Every structure is written in C-alpha cells, then in structure tokens.
Amino acid sequence: MKRAGVLALQGDFAAHADALRRAGAEPVLVREAGQLQQIDGLIIPGGESTTMLKLLHLDKLFDPLAHFAATRPVFGTCAGAILLARQVSNPAQESLAVMDIDVERNAYGRQLDSRVAEIEPEPEFRDRTAPGKLETVFIRAPVIRRTGPRTKVLARYNGDPVLVEEGRHMVATFHPELTPDARVHSLFLEKL
Numbered sequence: 001m002k003r004a005g006v007l008a009l010q011g012d013f014a015a016h017a018d019a020l021r022r023a024g025a026e027p028v029l030v031r032e033a034g035q036l037q038q039i040d041g042l043i044i045p046g047g048e049s050t051t052m053l054k055l056l057h058l059d060k061l062f063d064p065l066a067h068f069a070a071t072r073p074v075f076g077t078c079a080g081a082i083l084l085a086r087q088v089s090n091p092a093q094e095s096l097a098v099m100d101i102d103v104e105r106n107a108y109g110r111q112l113d114s115r116v117a118e119i120e121p122e123p124e125f126r127d128r129t130a131p132g133k134l135e136t137v138f139i140r141a142p143v144i145r146r147t148g149p150r151t152k153v154l155a156r157y158n159g160d161p162v163l164v165e166e167g168r169h170m171v172a173t174f175h176p177e178l179t180p181d182a183r184v185h186s187l188f189l190e191k192l
C-alpha cells in the first residue's frame with residue numbers, strides 16, 4: 001500500500017488523515033524531515049500559512065520539503081496551496097514555489113470570508129473520478145490569480161481556479177478534507 005504523509009505542524013492535518021483513510025490509504029503524520037523517506041506523497045493542510053512557514057524553518061523542514069517535491073507528489077490545500085505557490089501576495093511571503101501559480105491571500109474579503117458552495121467540476125475531473133457536484137468549503141481562502149502554461153484547472157468557482165494540478169502536484173483553495181466526498185483525495189492518491 002502507498003504511504004501518504006500529512007504535514008502535521010499546524011492546521012487541520014487530522015481531518016486530512018481521516019480523509020485519506022476514507023479514500024483507502026493509511027496516513028503518516030509528518031513532523032520531521034527524516035519521515036519524508038517513509039512516504040510516497042505529502043499533503044500540506046490548511047491552517048495559517050505564515051505560522052506554518054515559521055514552523056517549517058524552525059523544524060528544519062523547508063529545504064527537505066522542496067527537495068521531496070522535486071521527485072514526489074505534494075498536494076496543498078488552502079494555506080498549503082499558498083506554501084506551494086510560486087508567488088504570494090497580500091502580503092508577500094516566502095513559498096516553496098513548487099507549482100507555477102500566483103496566489104493572493106485572504107482575497108475574498110470579509111463578506112465572503114468563509115462559505116460552502118456547490119460547484120460543477122471541469123469534465124476532466126469527472127472523467128478521472130466520478131460525476132457529481134463538488135461541495136467546496138472555503139475558509140479565508142486565497143485566490144489563484146495566475147496559472148502557468150503547464151497547469152490544468154480541474155475546478156473553478158466564480159471563474160477562479162480552485163483545484164489545479166501540475167504534473168504530480170495539486171492544490172485546492174478549498175477544504176476537501178471537510179466533506180465526506182473522497183474524490184479529490186483519491187485523485188491525489190493516484191499520483192503516488
């Protein structure tokens with residue numbers, strides 16, 4: 001069985017571990033660099049990207065993670081998506097630059113800060129998983145302002161990309177770990 005890691009420094013890593021179990025994988029909670037050798041892919045959860053960034057440096061995980069991503073799949077959700085982006089604004093902060101996307105943090109403003117929306121994913125998502133709308137939970141989400149030529153948009157909300165893949169990597173600006181639908185995690189597990 002493939003081993004899927006979840007970065008467990010901060011944020012909702014426990015919900016991702018449960019979501020991986022629902023998708024049929026056994027999660028490994030990753031807290032130190034040595035554990036990266038035991039896993040085939042890694043999820044970076046939602047939470048607070050600035051705090052997670054500080055902890056990545058404090059726990060000497062920043063460079064090992066960048067190194068891991070050079071050969072293994074990484075899936076970032078919300079704060080995790082911010083950490084994987086090439087460029088971050090509002091405010092600018094350092095990132096792992098694993099995906100060729102630019103994101104603006106907390107970009108939905110106060111009124112739309114957090115919400116649940118039903119969206120129809122792009123046909124390719126349906127073809128690779130199963131048909132049906134996707135329930136998307138947004139919590140102080142970033143907006144993906146730019147995607148590179150090699151990225152593929154698998155779902156949009158109000159025209160903005162919210163689920164994007166680039167080769168072995170994926171990001172979601174929403175929280176697929178908070179709904180019972182296992183399709184997004186299954187898609188990631190196929191990359192392992």
Ligand code: GLN
Nearest residue numbers: 046047048049078079140
């Ligand atoms: N607003 C958070 C940040 O900028 C992300 C929120 C989340 O992960 N749900 O890091």
